[in-house]
Amino acid sequence: MILNIPLLEIKNLRVSINENEVLKNLNLTVNKGEIHAIMGPNGSGKSTFSKVLAGHPLYSILDGDILFKGSSILDLEPEERSHLGIFLAFQYPIEIPGVSNEDFLRIAYNSKQKFYNKPEVDPIEFLTIINDKLKLVNMSPLFLNRNVNEGFSGGEKKRNEILQMILLDSELSILDETDSGLDIDALKIISNGINKFMNPNKSIILITHYQRLLDYIKPTYVHVMQNGKIIKTGSAELAKELETKGYEWLRNLVN
Amino acid sequence: MKKTIYLISKKKQETEFLLKFRLKAFKKWKQISEPTWAYLKFPEINYQDIIYYSAPKSQKKLTDLSEVDPELLKTFEKLGIPLTEQKRLANVAVDAVFDSISIGTTFKEELNKHGVIFSSISEASKEYPEFIEKYLGSVVPIGDNYFSALNSAVFTDGSFCYIPEDTICPLDLSTYFRINDEKSGQFERTLIIAEKNSQVNYLEGCTAPQYDTNQLHAAIVELIALENAKIKYSTVQNWYSGNESGKGGVYNFVTKRGVCAGNNSKISWTQVETGSSITWKYPSCLLIGNNSQGEFYSVALTNNYQQADTGTKMIHIGINSRSRIISKGISAGKSKNSYRGFVNVINKAIGARNYSQCDSLLIGELSNANTFPYISVQNSTSKIEHEASTSKIGEEQIFYFLQRGICLEKAVELMISGFCKEIFTELPLEFAAEADKLLTLKLEGSVG
Numbered sequence: 001m002i003l004n005i006p007l008l009e010i011k012n013l014r015v016s017i018n019e020n021e022v023l024k025n026l027n028l029t030v031n032k033g034e035i036h037a038i039m040g041p042n043g044s045g046k047s048t049f050s051k052v053l054a055g056h057p058l059y060s061i062l063d064g065d066i067l068f069k070g071s072s073i074l075d076l077e078p079e080e081r082s083h084l085g086i087f088l089a090f091q092y093p094i095e096i097p098g099v100s101n102e103d104f105l106r107i108a109y110n111s112k113q114k115f116y117n118k119p120e121v122d123p124i125e126f127l128t129i130i131n132d133k134l135k136l137v138n139m140s141p142l143f144l145n146r147n148v149n150e151g152f153s154g155g156e157k158k159r160n161e162i163l164q165m166i167l168l169d170s171e172l173s174i175l176d177e178t179d180s181g182l183d184i185d186a187l188k189i190i191s192n193g194i195n196k197f198m199n200p201n202k203s204i205i206l207i208t209h210y211q212r213l214l215d216y217i218k219p220t221y222v223h224v225m226q227n228g229k230i231i232k233t234g235s236a237e238l239a240k241e242l243e244t245k246g247y248e249w250l251r252n253l254v255n
Numbered sequence: 256m257k258k259t260i261y262l263i264s265k266k267k268q269e270t271e272f273l274l275k276f277r278l279k280a281f282k283k284w285k286q287i288s289e290p291t292w293a294y295l296k297f298p299e300i301n302y303q304d305i306i307y308y309s310a311p312k313s314q315k316k317l318t319d320l321s322e323v324d325p326e327l328l329k330t331f332e333k334l335g336i337p338l339t340e341q342k343r344l345a346n347v348a349v350d351a352v353f354d355s356i357s358i359g360t361t362f363k364e365e366l367n368k369h370g371v372i373f374s375s376i377s378e379a380s381k382e383y384p385e386f387i388e389k390y391l392g393s394v395v396p397i398g399d400n401y402f403s404a405l406n407s408a409v410f411t412d413g414s415f416c417y418i419p420e421d422t423i424c425p426l427d428l429s430t431y432f433r434i435n436d437e438k439s440g441q442f443e444r445t446l447i448i449a450e451k452n453s454q455v456n457y458l459e460g461c462t463a464p465q466y467d468t469n470q471l472h473a474a475i476v477e478l479i480a481l482e483n484a485k486i487k488y489s490t491v492q493n494w495y496s497g498n499e500s501g502k503g504g505v506y507n508f509v510t511k512r513g514v515c516a517g518n519n520s521k522i523s524w525t526q527v528e529t530g531s532s533i534t535w536k537y538p539s540c541l542l543i544g545n546n547s548q549g550e551f552y553s554v555a556l557t558n559n560y561q562q563a564d565t566g567t568k569m570i571h572i573g574i575n576s577r578s579r580i581i582s583k584g585i586s587a588g589k590s591k592n593s594y595r596g597f598v599n600v601i602n603k604a605i606g607a608r609n610y611s612q613c614d615s616l617l618i619g620e621l622s623n624a625n626t627f628p629y630i631s632v633q634n635s636t637s638k639i640e641h642e643a644s645t646s647k648i649g650e651e652q653i654f655y656f657l658q659r660g661i662c663l664e665k666a667v668e669l670m671i672s673g674f675c676k677e678i679f680t681e682l683p684l685e686f687a688a689e690a691d692k693l694l695t696l697k698l699e700g701s702v703g
Contacts, residue, residue, distance in 0.1 A: 054658050057650070078657035087658075094655050097646065098673020107669070108659040115660070147673070164659060 005032045005072075007172055007203045008053075011119055013064035015052050015080055015228075022048045022061065024228040030172070033200040037239060038207045041247045046207045049225070050176045053205075054082050054088040068172065077112055083115040087170030089161035091177045091207075096148035101160070104148045105130060107125040133166045137193045154181035162193050173197075174205045179213040191216030197215035224250055256303065257281060260408055267377050267412075272388050276397070280407030283398035290401055294593045294625055297506065297533055300471060302405070318680070347645050371455075372417040376444055379415035386417060390448055394477035395516050402473040402508040402535075406442045410475070412443035418453040418484070427683060429458040445476040449484035451517065454557045458686060459490045470495075472531075473508045482517030484542065487525070489682055491690050493697075494530035501560025501589075504532025511538035513538050515547035515573070523550040525681040527690040529697050532561055537595065539568035540574035542604075549578040552681045557590030557622075558701055565625075566596040571607035571637070580611040585694070586622035587701040593625040596665055598639060607637040615645040616674050620703055622657065668695045674685040 008030040015023035021044050030036050038046055038139070042100055052059050053066065055078035065072050073081055096104065102123075110120040121129065134141060137159045149157050159180050165173050175194070179187055198204060206217065214222070214236055222238040223230045224247070232238065232250060242250065260281055273341065289300075342383045366373050372383065380387045390579045395405045410432070419422050449455055450488035472494070480486050488511075497504025507530075513522035524538035534557075540549025562669035578598065586592035600607045615624035626643050649668055658665035671694050 016648050042614075052656075056654055078654065079662055082658055082660035090655070090658075096652055096655065096670065096673070098676055099669045100673075103669065104659070104661075107665065108661055111660040111665070112661070168659065182445050 006030070007032050007068070007200070008205075009065075009067040011065045012068070013066065015048065015059050017048070017059050017064055021229050022059075023052065026064070026229060028223070028230060030203045030205065032171075032203055034220040035198070035204045035217060035224045037219035037236075037250050038205060038225055038230075039209065039222060039239060039242060044225045045223055045228040047176055048195040048228075050088055050091075050174045050205070050207060053172075053174055054086060054130065055077055063239050071166045082114055082168070082170075085171035087165050087168055087173045089158075089165055089173065089175040089178050090203075091180070093152075093157040093161055094152045095152075097150055099202055100144070101146055101150050102126075102144035104128075105144070105164065105167060108164065110111065112168060133163055136166055136196060137163050138189045139163060155183065155186040159190060159193075161184070162197075166193065166197050168179060168183075171201065172205070176205075176207045177209065179208055179210060187213065188216065206245070211239045214239050226251070256409075257419070259284070261410065263409060268318070269377065270371055270380055270384060272384065273380055276392065276517070277408050277410075278395040280404050281409075282405035284401065284408055286689045287398065287401050287404060288493045293563050294302040294594070294627075295533055295535065295562045295590060300506070308384075338479045347438075350417045356515060360682065361511070364536070365425065367424055369425055370419040371422065372415065373428055374415050376410075376413045376446065377414050379446075380534075383415075383516075386448060387446075390446060390477070390479055391444075392477075394479060394512050395475050395510050396702070400510060403475055403510040405477045406444065406510070410444045413446070413474075415445075415459065416447045416455065418447075418449045418455045419548070421452045422450070422456040423453065426524045427458055428517070429457040441472040441474065443472070444476040444488075445474070447477070447486060448479045449481060449486050449520075451482045451484060453481075454485045456487045457489070458683060458687075459488070460493075460686070467531070470505045471508070472505055473642045474510070475604040476509070476511040476512030478522055478536075480513065480515050480517065480520035480522050480547075480694070483519045484517060484581070487522075487523045488513070488538070489525040489686060490695065491682075491686055492530050492534075493693060495532075496530045496561050497532040497559065499559050501532065504561070505530065507531040507536065508533075509536040509538065512541065512568075513539070514541040515544050515549060515576070518544040518573070519546045520544050521548040521550075522574040523681070524549075525552040525678065526554070526565075527675075527678070527682070527693070528555040528563060528565060529693055531563075534561075534563040534565055536565045537567055539570070540578060540636050541570045541572065541609075542578065545574040545576070547576045549576075551578075551582070553581045553582045554585070554675045554678045554694070555583070555592055555594075556697055557587070557592045558697055559588040559590060561588075561590040561592075562632070564595055565595045566594045568597040568599070569609060571598075571600040571604040571606075571609070573604060575606040575608075576604055577607070578609045580613075582611075582613045583675050583678055584615045584624055585618065585671065585674065586615070586624050587618035587698055589621045591625075593627060595627040595629075598627040598631070598641075600634050600637045600639070602633040604634050605636050607675045608632060609637075611637045611639075612643045613643045614674070615643075616644065616671075617647045618698065664695070664699075665696060671695065671698065 008164040010026055010028045013023055013026040040046055061074055066074060090197050095224055106126045113120050139159055222234050260277045275379050301545055337625050345531045395403050398404055416428055447457060494505040515522050522540050542549050551571050555563045555565050567580055580596060582594045582596055584592040594613045598609045617624055624645060628641055630639055632639055653666055672691055682690060
């Protein structure tokens with residue numbers, strides 16, 4: 001049951017990068033317990049949108065506001081947004097040579113613990129915590145010894161993102177094309193992990209090109225983004241329609 | 256300047272051998288000119304302007320630490336130089352070099368029990384003239400290069416260490432070098448001899464207070480490993496590197512070389528170079544013995560306007576001689592960081608092997624990294640491998656850390672530690688922890 005408690009409210013948001021306006025008057029409200037899918041052609045502003053939410057320093061906010069749990073986050077640093085519960089699963093998770101996944105995950109976990117004045121865990125305690133989460137995404141503990149994303153296959157990188165999401169127990173998770181480059185088995189595993197993670201207090205924004213992800217994760221709403229704006233909002237049916245008719249159909253429809 | 260040499264020699268009441276050694280070196284020095292091949296830029300050094308000999312006020316021979324000027328001890332304390340009983344517990348004997356003169360050698364007795372000699376060069380030249388006369392200048396010849404000739408002419412003091420046959424040195428030997436007087440040239444010499452079947456670890460750590468005019472430092476380190484002997488020489492160098500706009504800082508022109516004279520001998524150099532405005536340094540190995548091994552593990556970090564041209568030479572002469580070079584250069588700010596290496600396999604060195612890996616890490620848009628590997632192989636049975644990489648701490652990597660709630664400082668620390676991991680594992684434990692902190696400190700404010 002959805003109680004319509006807003007987790008994220010975006011109001012008339014205008015954003016630029018290198019003096020190019022990339023988000024133009026964007027409005028969106030995501031309530032607790034909702035899953036929003038954002039679709040749209042390449043270059044429509046979907047990835048920009050996800051990075052802006054996470055506080056990427058390259059983008060400048062021209063106008064509007066982003067409220068998270070009722071307060072503006074525009075002045076918050078990326079790490080503060082993370083501590084508050086905003087998680088971004090990257091489209092292209094970057095490799096960090098020399099830093100083991102285990103250290104990275106533990107330090108990320110402990111940074112959040114510290115932020116909430118909770119005790120930090122030592123490496124041994126952490127192993128018990130992470131081992132449970134690894135099972136959720138069907139990852140071998142051997143992953144922990146490897147460097148962050150280094151030499152990972154596309155699917156392994158995406159699973160690692162979902163693992164981090166589960167570990168940090170974020171309230172708002174933005175998944176930027178987490179389904180791209182995945183084979184059908186990996187897609188099932190990841191979707192399964194996401195569904196188990198989801199609960200009425202959390203929200204997810206799924207950025208995707210393909211309807212097939214939405215077969216596994218049922219969205220509350222589907223939005224279509226174009227030219228930095230949401231041009232259409234509908235139910236899961238909209239995604240199916242788009243799959244068969246393409247964005248051209250929608251463009252004509254809106255115009 | 257010749258006068259200065261006579262003066263130094265007289266003041267130190269040196270032997271005839273050393274005076275002749277100095278004069279010969281001075282003659283050589285006048286014949287050669289300053290090298291220009293390094294990728295370094297600096298104003299001309301006026302060698303007449305340098306104070307070649309500066310001794311601390313108290314010249315009296317000290318037998319006990321309680322006789323040491325309390326002011327000096329206080330300075331040591333501030334620099335964290337543990338010339339105290341604590342160090343004994345930490346298993347380190349310290350020979351503190353303060354402005355070129357040794358003022359106290361601790362734990363001599365404990366070393367004496369094992370027959371290990373650890374003293375200043377000037378002391379050794381009187382007490383053990385046979386070693387000094389045989390080995391001083393035997394690895395780095397007087398006329399080897401401009402700076403070694405200068406050092407040989409005007410060196411003030413340094414450390415001498417002798418490990419007798421079949422002895423594993425019971426303590427890690429450690430010398431802390433420190434530059435104190437403004438404009439005082441530092442010309443240290445270190446001579447380490449490891450006899451047959453012996454082993455020693457030697458640590459060298461440096462700090463320098465902040466001064467505005469450049470200070471010249473031209474040290475020499477000579478290592479001799481006889482049959483089956485092992486010498487491990489570790490350095491953490493953090494001399495004053497000048498201010499943010501590049502003013503001041505130490506000029507560090509050092510010649511370090513070891514000879515693996517005996518079969519199965521091994522010399523391992525580990526260095527963490529973070530200071531000096533200019534670093535010119537190539538710790539090298541002459542692999543003469545059959546099955547001898549040379550190693551060079553290096554982290555060189557430059558920031559602001561620092562310049563480093565550092566690397567190694569591995570000269571393979573013995574059959575089945577092996578060498579391993581792992582070099583990590585980190586450049587931030589507007590600094591220049593170059594690796595320069597030479598692997599030379601002569602025709603007699605059957606089965607020689609070398610592995611070299613040179614990694615550079617760039618921070619920011621204005622830093623500079625170079626790799627100049629020279630390889631010369633005259634033997635078809637040898638195996639030489641060289642790998643090189645250049646990477647950058649990118650904005651997107653940092654954003655990834657931040658998004659996961661890890662702050663910028665921690666992110667940089669993790670990435671730098673990760674980059675240097677292979678080198679830090681070669682350092683003694685307490686040194687490794689210090690080095691790790693030092694790098695983070697040195698890069699403060701240069702990322703993000």
